[in-house]
Amino acid sequence: MGEVITFYGETDGSSTTGTFDLNSDVLHSAVSYIRPDRGMRVKIWAALISGAACTVFVEQTEDVTESTPTYKKIAAFHLSSEGQLHLDERHAVELFSRDGKQAFRLTWSQSAAAKSYVMIKCEFEYSGVE
Amino acid sequence: MSERVIDRYGFVREGEHIIVVLPAYNAIIPFRVRSVDNKETHWINYGPVPYQFSGYPQGVIPGSQSTSGFKFSDVTGMLTGEQSTDMFYHKKEDLLIHAYIDIRPHLFRIYREIPTGTKQTRYLRTVTFTTTVGQNTSLFGYTVGVVEQFFFPNFHIDWFIHNATNMDLKTNVMIKYAEYTVEIPRDPEFIFNLMLRKYPAYWYTLPIQTKFTEMDRLFSEIYDMEMIPFYKTYEKERALREIPEKIKKAKI
Numbered sequence: 001m002g003e004v005i006t007f008y009g010e011t012d013g014s015s016t017t018g019t020f021d022l023n024s025d026v027l028h029s030a031v032s033y034i035r036p037d038r039g040m041r042v043k044i045w046a047a048l049i050s051g052a053a054c055t056v057f058v059e060q061t062e063d064v065t066e067s068t069p070t071y072k073k074i075a076a077f078h079l080s081s082e083g084q085l086h087l088d089e090r091h092a093v094e095l096f097s098r099d100g101k102q103a104f105r106l107t108w109s110q111s112a113a114a115k116s117y118v119m120i121k122c123e124f125e126y127s128g129v130e
Numbered sequence: 131m132s133e134r135v136i137d138r139y140g141f142v143r144e145g146e147h148i149i150v151v152l153p154a155y156n157a158i159i160p161f162r163v164r165s166v167d168n169k170e171t172h173w174i175n176y177g178p179v180p181y182q183f184s185g186y187p188q189g190v191i192p193g194s195q196s197t198s199g200f201k202f203s204d205v206t207g208m209l210t211g212e213q214s215t216d217m218f219y220h221k222k223e224d225l226l227i228h229a230y231i232d233i234r235p236h237l238f239r240i241y242r243e244i245p246t247g248t249k250q251t252r253y254l255r256t257v258t259f260t261t262t263v264g265q266n267t268s269l270f271g272y273t274v275g276v277v278e279q280f281f282f283p284n285f286h287i288d289w290f291i292h293n294a295t296n297m298d299l300k301t302n303v304m305i306k307y308a309e310y311t312v313e314i315p316r317d318p319e320f321i322f323n324l325m326l327r328k329y330p331a332y333w334y335t336l337p338i339q340t341k342f343t344e345m346d347r348l349f350s351e352i353y354d355m356e357m358i359p360f361y362k363t364y365e366k367e368r369a370l371r372e373i374p375e376k377i378k379k380a381k382i
């Protein structure tokens with residue numbers, strides 16, 4: 001079992017698309033992306049989306065050190081109407097940092113800008129050294 | 131490890147033995163645990179790491195940063211002198227501290243200098259680690275998660291934390307420890323048999339690859355004995371001849 005950290009963020013309520021600033025009880029300041037140490041595997045085990053209808057994308061980049069990193073969408077959580085969506089994944093969304101340059105972030109897309117909230121439960125673990 | 135030797139917390143039971151291996155010296159120290167002074171009360175709820183970066187509260191390790199060497203300063207507020215800046219430092223010859231230091235979250239690379247100023251971990255006995263961000267020499271020589279450490283009399287250990295993520299992480303340290311009152315067993319044949327693993331003992335290797343004067347002084351001034359070589363299986367006669375001489379003046 002690795003280190004499980006819960007991150008949370010919210011839409012700004014005025015933009016239909018954007019990138020979540022993620023915070024946590026172990027973070028001193030929010031981050032717009034998460035860059036694990038090299039050799040670390042991150043598993044997103046659960047997500048809770050609440051508030052207005054919203055699609056939350058998990059996006060990953062191969063090189064966050066580039067001036068304009070290229071992100072690709074690797075997963076999406078869709079809250080179709082106001083309320084809440086709780087996803088407790090039996091099969092986690094997995095991300096692996098091969099050389100320390102990989103990173104991921106959460107973005108949102110809404111048909112009408114409104115407040116939505118997201119929480120994800122991530123497990124961080126150095127892989128392959130048990 | 132046999133439940134006979136260690137308890138459910140990972141500490142050596144009273145009456146059982148500890149073999150500390152000193153690789154730099156090709157030697158061992160055999161201890162018998164006379165008592166566990168803090169039986170069943172093993173926790174130090176330490177709190178944040180005792181290190182402060184400029185512009186951050188104490189205990190926050192900023193993303194892509196490494197601490198300089200630090201010691202676990204006294205959290206009780208009651209210790210004085212050198213112990214106020216290093217709560218594991220002591221000079222009591224019959225005291226051995228066995229600790230499991232849990233620095234959370236488990237996202238850090240944790241390095242040690244044993245003693246302060248001496249980087250013991252070397253790759254192929256050549257390359258020493260650094261904690262410099264982005265340097266290849268920071269890619270080895272570290273521990274993740276819980277670090278087991280024995281604290282001997284008379285020298286300090288420095289700790290380094292490297293945060294290779296981009297997150298400014300708050301830390302928490304929980305320490306599980308045992309204060310053993312120890313003695314050196316006096317029967318040379320028993321010591322030799324411990325060394326051959328004929329009797330159960332808790333084995334701990336102090337990760338040192340280079341000799342240092344504090345260790346020399348530990349034997350000459352604190353324990354008042356000579357180190358016991360890591361005798362080979364077929365060296366029983368030599369061991370039985372030499373061990374009594376090496377431990378005859380031992381204070382404990």
